[in-house]
Structure formats: C-alpha cells, structure tokens
Amino acid sequence: MALTVSTATQSPSRLDTISEIEPTQVAPAKPTLLIVDDEEGPRQSLRIVFKNDYQVLLASNGQDALDLARKHEVDVVVCDIMMFGMSGVEVLKELKEMDDSIEVVMLTAFETIETARQALRFGASDYLNKPFDIPTMRSAVKRAADKHRSALEFRKTNEHLHELQQMLQDQRMREEMARAQGEIYASVLHDINSPLTVISGFVELINRSMENAASVEGEQLAKIKGDLNTLNGQVGRCFEISRRYLSFLNKQDDAERARVGANQAINDLRDLLVRHPIARGHELTVTGLAADAIADINGTDFLQILLNLTINALQSSDTPHRVEVTCELLPTPLDISAFPDGPEMRFINRDGFSNVTPILAVSVTDNGPGISAQTIARMFEERFTTKPPDRGTGLGLSIVKRLIREANGAIAIRTKMGKGSTFTAYFQTI
Numbered sequence: 207m208a209l210t211v212s213t214a215t216q217s218p219s220r221l222d223t224i225s226e227i228e229p230t231q232v233a234p235a236k237p238t239l240l241i242v243d244d245e246e247g248p249r250q251s252l253r254i255v256f257k258n259d260y261q262v263l264l265a266s267n268g269q270d271a272l273d274l275a276r277k278h279e280v281d282v283v284v285c286d287i288m289m290f291g292m293s294g295v296e297v298l299k300e301l302k303e304m305d306d307s308i309e310v311v312m313l314t315a316f317e318t319i320e321t322a323r324q325a326l327r328f329g330a331s332d333y334l335n336k337p338f339d340i341p342t343m344r345s346a347v348k349r350a351a352d353k354h355r356s357a358l359e360f361r362k363t364n365e366h367l368h369e370l371q372q373m374l375q376d377q378r379m380r381e382e383m384a385r386a387q388g389e390i391y392a393s394v395l396h397d398i399n400s401p402l403t404v405i406s407g408f409v410e411l412i413n414r415s416m417e418n419a420a421s422v423e424g425e426q427l428a429k430i431k432g433d434l435n436t437l438n439g440q441v442g443r444c445f446e447i448s449r450r451y452l453s454f455l456n457k458q459d460d461a462e463r464a465r466v467g468a469n470q471a472i473n474d475l476r477d478l479l480v481r482h483p484i485a486r487g488h489e490l491t492v493t494g495l496a497a498d499a500i501a502d503i504n505g506t507d508f509l510q511i512l513l514n515l516t517i518n519a520l521q522s523s524d525t526p527h528r529v530e531v532t533c534e535l536l537p538t539p540l541d542i543s544a545f546p547d548g549p550e551m552r553f554i555n556r557d558g559f560s561n562v563t564p565i566l567a568v569s570v571t572d573n574g575p576g577i578s579a580q581t582i583a584r585m586f587e588e589r590f591t592t593k594p595p596d597r598g599t600g601l602g603l604s605i606v607k608r609l610i611r612e613a614n615g616a617i618a619i620r621t622k623m624g625k626g627s628t629f630t631a632y633f634q635t636i
C-alpha cells in the first residue's frame with residue numbers, strides 16, 4: 207500500500223512577502239491537504255500541483271485517509287469517489303463526523319456524477335470530473351481551503367464569545383454575591399439595633415435601681431431579676447439574628463427553620479416595644495389571635511417584619527399618636543385585584559404570593575400623618591428614607607420585602623394623608 211507523507215518546505219517568495227509585512231511574526235503554517243485516491247497516477251500529479259502551497263498528505267484508501275485525518279489537522283481533502291474498499295462517500299461521511307469543518311472535494315468519473323451530487327448533500331464542498339484540468343482543481347481546492355478557514359474563524363469567534371459570556375456571567379455572579387453580602391451585613395446591623403437599644407435601656411434601669419442601694423432584696427431584687435431575664439432574651443435575639451444571616455452567607459440551608467406560634471411572636475413584640483424608647487409617649491396596643499396559628503416563616507423573620515412595621519408606625523410622627531397591631535385568620539383567599547397600586551395603596555409580592563388559606567393577616571395601623579404618593583412609590587427601595595440620618599437608614603422596609611418574598615407572603619399598604627396608614631402582612635399557615 208503506497209502511503210507517502212510529503213512535507214514540502216515553504217516557498218522562498220512566500221516567506222519574503224510575509225517577513226516584509228510583519229518581521230516579528232512567524233510565517234503561518236501551510237494548510238494541510240489530504241489526497242485520497244487508489245490510483246498512483248492522479249495521487250502523484252495532485253501532490254506535485256499542490257506541494258508548494260500545502261502540506262500534502264497522501265492516502266491510497268479510505269481507512270488510511272481516516273487514520274491520517276485523526277493524526278493531523280487536515281484542512282482540505284481531495285477524495286476519489288470510486289475506490290476499492292471504502293467508497294469516497296463513506297470516507298466523506300466519516301471525515302465530516304470527525305470534524306465538520308474539514309472540506310472535501312470529490313473526484314468523479316462520468317458514470318459516478320449522480321453519486322457526486324449525493325456527496326454534496328453529505329457536505330462535500332465540490333466535485334470535479336476526472337480527468338480534471340489543473341486551474342479548475344486549484345480553484346476548487348482554494349475555495350475549499352477558504353471555506354475551511356472561515357469555518358475555523360467562525361468557530362474561534364464563537365468560542366471567544368462564549369468565553370466572554372462566561373466571564374461576564376462570573377463577574378455578574380461575583381457582583382451579586384458581593385452585593386448580597388453587603389446587604390446581609392447591613393441587615394445584621396439594622397436588625398441587631400433594636401434589641402441593642404432595649405438592652406442598653408435595661409442596663410440603665412438596673413444600674414439606676416442599684417445606684418444608692420447598699421443591698422438589693424425583696425421586690426427590688428425580683429424586678430432586677432425580671433429585667434435581667436428580658437436582657438438575656440435580647441442578647442439571645444442578637445445571637446439568633448447574626449447566626450441566621452451568617453448561615454445564609456455560608457449558603458447553609460436554614461434546615462430547622464424554627465416556626466413559632468403567631469401569638470408568641472406577638473407577645474415578644476409587645477415585650478420588646480412597650481419599654482422601647484421609641485414607644486415612649488405613644489399609645490401602643492398589640493392583640494394576638496383568639497385561637498393561635500403558626501405562620502409558615504422562621505420565627506425570627508416573623509418578629510423582624512412585625513418590629514420593622516411597628517417601629518415605622520411609632521416613628522411616623524413625634525406627636526403622641528396611636529399604633530395598633532392586630533391579627534386575623536382569613537378563611538378565604540385574598541382578592542388581590544382589590545389592591546391596585548396607586549397613590550394610597552401598594553401590594554408587595556403580588557406575583558410570588560401563595561394565596562392559600564387559612565391566611566394569617568397581621569395589621570399595623572397608625573393614625574400618624576399618612577404616606578405621600580412619592581414616598582409610597584419608593585419606600586421599599588433599599589436606603590430610601592425620609593428620616594434624618596440618626597433616625598433612619600432606609601433599610602427596614604427593604605428587609606421586610608425580602609423576608610416576605612422568601613416566605614411567599616405579601617404586604618398590603620393603605621394610607622390617607624392626615625389620617626394614617628395600615629400595613630397588613632399576609633402569611634401562609636401550617
């Protein structure tokens with residue numbers, strides 16, 4: 207079996223031209239042309255025609271041609287259709303399967319023209335009749351080589367694009383993560399702020415009651431013990447808040463997702479706020495459910511939502527006003543269409559709300575100044591606040607929105623300037 211590999215050297219004229227254009231660049235490698243013909247004559251004459259411009263590989267049968275194509279990066283193949291053993295069309299199919307950018311020019315005798323036409327359907331780039339004339343053969347191979355080069359360039363561009371997309375995606379992911387981390391740190395600080403305020407208030411109370419006492423006993427001791435108990439609870443809450451956010455940062459699923467009864471959260475809210483400096487001078491009433499229910503949300507998240515809404519209601523005005531927290535179990539689904547977004551109304555998490563009964567509705571109502579149309583449109587944005595810097599960070603409602611979304615709950619806001627506002631949070635129950 208005659209199998210020759212020719213590695214003809216670069217033509218001097220070609221090298222000269224290249225070095226003139228770009229002296230520092232290495233001359234590009236010649237394209238590789240594989241000639242497959244079981245007749246020695248055409249094989250050798252084709253080699254002579256192309257040896258200056260191509261690295262020419264010769265194969266006398268289909269199997270050897272495929273072996274060569276596996277070992278070398280072949281750009282163009284000239285392949286006879288009628289051969290012993292594997293036919294030219296079979297070789298074409300296998301080559302295309304190996305790498306569909308390989309371009310194949312079929313050589314055909316008159317009687318195999320129909321087969322050659324079929325070969326075009328299998329992806330051959332051209333077919334030439336035997337005997338061929340050299341200029342026609344040259345231009346057919348050149349066309350095939352050009353097509354191959356374009357296909358490779360296209361592939362490379364595509365790969366580049368893909369890489370770029372991947373990089374963008376990674377960058378976006380990193381930015382998302384960094385943003386989420388920033389948000390979480392800010393949330394921890396924000397949420398820990400209210401128990402810390404209570405803690406410092408209690409420490410102050412205890413200090414004062416012990417200031418002039420040589421010894422503490424009886425009723426005073428019992429009171430201090432009670433205060434220390436509350437203090438301890440608040441410290442526990444600080445730990446719980448940071449533990450929950452940090453476990454989120456570490457991507458741990460909050461497996462235990464401790465639920466609490468609505469009334470326990472309502473009682474905690476009352477305990478926390480009645481002695482909170484924020485409630486001083488205002489009238490705060492907090493009423494639980496007649497028959498308790500469990501909201502489908504982590505207990506700390508639930509309390510955090512109620513705290514933020516109630517503190518906002520208390521802060522809505524400095525002049526003494528009333529804030530009322532009430533709970534209700536709804537036996538029928540909410541008619542969401544009754545809450546169109548407008549200057550006096552907002553509905554948060556319309557698309558994500560799982561409107562499954564019974565629904566726990568907790569309302570926080572104040573008879574403060576009400577919310578303007580401009581504020582109601584923006585108040586759930588992160589860092590949007592109308593308060594002075596020492597009173598508000600603008601994070602409260604953005605945290606509430608995130609927690610509500612995570613719980614597939616919703617919030618409806620109704621307000622009237624001069625009359626006050628009601629924020630109702632809806633939760634699924636379990």
Ligand SMILES: Nc1ncnc2c1ncn2[C@@H]1O[C@H](COP(=O)(O)OP(=O)(O)OP(=O)(O)O)[C@@H](O)[C@H]1O
Nearest residue numbers: 518519522585591592593598599600601602603604
């Ligand atoms: N009950 C309410 N009455 C009037 N305005 C309200 C009420 N609740 C919220 N707002 C408005 O929405 C804004 C955003 O509230 P949000 O809780 O996000 O931030 P904040 O209370 O300003 O600051 P932070 O909660 O971070 O201490 C408030 O600054 C206020 O203008």
Ligand SMILES: [Mg+2]
Nearest residue numbers: 514518602603
């Ligand atoms: Mg707030």
